[in-house]
Amino acid sequence: MNIDSAAVEAFAPSGTLRASINLGNPILANRDPQSGEPVGVSVDLARAFAQCLGVPLELVVFDAAGKSVEAVSDARADFGFFAVDPERGETIAFTAPYVLIEGFYLVREASPIRTNAEVDQPHNRVAVGKGSAYDLFLTRELKAASIVRAPTSPTVVQTFLDQELEVAAGVKQQLEADAAKAGGLRLLGERFMVIRQAMGVARGRGELAAGVLREFVEDMKRNGFVAEALERHRIAGASVAPLE
Template sequence: MTIDSAIVRAFAPTGALRASINLGNPILAHADKATGAPAGVSVDLARAFAERLGVALELVVFDAAGKSVDAVANEQADIGFFAIDPVRGAQIAFTEAYVLIEGSYLVREDSPLQHNDEVDRSGTMVAVGKGSAYDLYLTRELKHAQIVRAPTSPTVVQTFLEQNLDVAAGVKQQLEADSRTHAGLRLLSGRFMVIRQAVGTPKSRGMNAAKTLCNFVDEMKTTGFVARALEKHGVQGASVALDRASD
């Protein structure tokens, strides 16, 4: 794929591609244990796209989804990796999803809650990461339960425990890991939503830029790049979104 110079300038107005990376989503990004540098599926995709554009890559790293989204919406970053959501879509042009991630609920062992559809009841307090896809979704969907926002997604269980809340909501894999660290916790079976992870760029960059990014992501899926990246980073519980029907 040869990219027109005008589109390269649209994506890299500073001369480098600034990619917003959210370390709060362990499925897609994490700090390398040896070097501390950002690594993961989203970093691999950002590097591949910068190479495609023929520009340097600059990682803009955050600890929460909301901050990562704001960086792209406010044009402090040129692309970002986060879940598709209509609220975010007001300022950001999204590609199709490239990865699907399950959202789950976690409760205490002695909780009376047994099923996902029992959570939305008056008096139930649900912890969720501020500005995350789960926060945006549950804000729309929960009619009776009350949402309590933790500073970041990785601190959801900590907030849940410290404030003696009823439910923690978030990435299934993160909740599973936390349940192994803290005794007396369990996940409700199934999922309450599927997160459609995509790449986004400010709408102000234009339709041609957005189309170029969409084509790049489609190529990364169909050539197996995304699947290999998931395997390379040992990601479990996430799947490649191969087509629109699976999104």
């Protein structure tokens, strides 16, 4: 990519590029168990983007998606990694997605709920991570069931268990891992949504910045970087989004 000085200034006016990293989605970012440092697909992309701009990188780390969005919207970070959502789109200019992730429901083995269509009933309470893509989507889509918001996405299943709720919603892989640890739980047989994971910059940074980020994401998909990152971090259940 040929990136001019105006685009670099738009992204990193301080001279350092600040990437908002959400550890609430373990498919894309986590902490290395030995070093404690953030690692993952989004961290790899952040480093690659900083190299393209020719500036040093600072990782601004959060435990929930909502906090990560707010940091970019409030200029406490220069760009970030988010699930595409129309509400977030009011302040964030998204790229096309680089990864697609499935959202599933989890229930107890003894639950009478067998299909997604049975979730949206007045007697059901659904646990979601506060401010997550699932929270935003289900807040719009569920008409009868009530939503209980866990502090972060990784705490959804514990909230579901502690409060004896009827349903938990989240990333398929996270739910599967939590179900294996807790026992007596099962996922419903079909996804309720596909999460389109993208990069994003505050709309206030201008169209030049948004265009550069969009081009970067397409390049990273085209040249195999995203696919290699998913393989390197041994991520199952997520796929590279098609070129746009």
